Amino acid sequence: MSALDVAVTRVIGDFDLDVAFSVESGVSVLFGPSGAGKTLTLSLIAGLLRPDTGTISINDVVVTDCARNVFVSTQKRRVGMVFQDGLLLPHRTVLDNVALAVRQARGRRTRRGIARTWLERVGAETLAERRPGSLSGGQRQRVALARSLAGDPAVLLLDEPLSALDASVRRELRRLIREVIVASGVPAVLVTHDAGEAEELGDVVIAYDRGRVTGQHLVERPLASGPELETPGEGETL
Amino acid sequence: MTALIPHSWLNALGIPPWIWDPLSISLHAAFEATVVVAVLGIALGYLLARGRFPGRGAVETAFSLPMALPPTVVGYYLLTRLGGPGPIRDLEVHLFGHPLTFTFDGIVVAQIVESFPYCLRYSRAAITVVDRRFEQAARAMGLSRWRVALLVTLPLARRGLVAGVAMGFGRALGDFGATMIVSGAVPMATTMPIALYNAVFYGSHEQAMILALVQVGVALSILLGVSRLGRVRPW
DSSP states (O other): OOSEEEEEEEEETTEEEEEEEEEOSSEEEEEOOTTSSHHHHHHHHHTSSOOSEEEEEETTEEEEETTTTEEOOGGGSOEEEEOTTOOOOTTSOHHHHHHHTOOSOOSHHHHHHHHHHHHHHTTOGGGTTSOGGGSOHHHHHHHHHHHHHHTOOSEEEEESTTTTSOHHHHHHHHHHHHHHHHHHTOOEEEEESOHHHHHHHOSEEEEEETTEEEEEEEOOOOGGGOOOOOOOOGGGOO | OGGGSOHHHHHHTTOOHHHHHHHHHHHHHHHHHHHHHHHHHHHHHHHHHHOOOTTHHHHHHHHHHHHHSOHHHHHHHHHHHHHSSSHHHHHHHHHHSSOSTTSHHHHHHHHHHHHHHHHHHHHHHHHHTSOHHHHHHHHHTTOOHHHHIIIIIHHHTHHHHHHHHHHHHHHHHHOOHHHHHHHTTOGGGOOHHHHHHHHHHTTOHHHHHHHHHHHHHHHHHHHHHHHHHHHSOOO
């Protein structure tokens, strides 16, 4: 059973996307230069855009099938998304941002409890009552990661989550992102144009160029690297 | 409305009925009109900003027309539509028990028509500039379109929405032409602008000056209130 099956085409102006790939467990990285169609692919998987032709299945459930006019709305797809600049809701606290994404539980207290747990897992529990506008870039992405996983997604989509950050913060967050995703057991698709990031974060790297998949390879990892989820201390919060 | 505060109290405060009566009618009518205008104006503004349907431009133009027309023209059409014999008048009698012309309710209707375009256009503009990516992020979080609108789009557009509602309230409060024609300036339907006109017309210049000053004070209070509301964090 694949976590995610994608076989779609989409034409936007002069750009022509025609890709097909499958994602199993772990982190799959869509790697390629800017304008290769990586972010467009994520938008199609999330249901933010419709493909012209093709199908998308999540956990073997068809969410898009153009031939049969099937299109499951974004909010029913159970995807979690991390955007390049976080896109935390600026008028809500960090805790509210994460709690709002909890869809598997009812009741404000329960949702906030789950949200706090995820903030702890990404080392952002001390930020709970702050507004996104007062956070650093690294803190915002920690919270965005917590928010994307708090809704118990079937698949996690990360759109260049580190590209807007300083090099030192990026290094720190790479480790955290991989640890948290692998420990959560949620299959993830991560978009990047950074080769080092692709190798460090991915289990599989899918190469993109000009709207096509040009290659795919497994990343070799030492067996000992199976991550245990750690909760960084307050001093480590970026 | 005036019965809410006994005249004896107002007299004790030194506020004569010729100020309080039109002021209370103005505030009461403008408040009722603004409630209707806020709900409908923000809802239609959202549809125009985010909806995809043919004829959006025509809808906005049609609802904005009173903004470009002289208020007396709006008043004339309201008088002839609301007051003339026909199904509209029959409906008024069925709903209110009497025709709306020359009544307080008629003033409210006139003020709704006059102030609606301001609220609509401010709301549409405020919602249009909300970054859609926040809405996409919220949809990816599992929020329905309704919840995205209520929890994301409208709070992010709040400053423009507050300004639009305030503009509508100010327009309703200050309307003269349409209100004058629909109400006929009968005592139970005399608003502040009409009272000021009457004072000038009958040569009561001192009363006119005071009525004008009161309206300046009310207008300043609205603007200050809006300024403060715009800074308040939303729910």
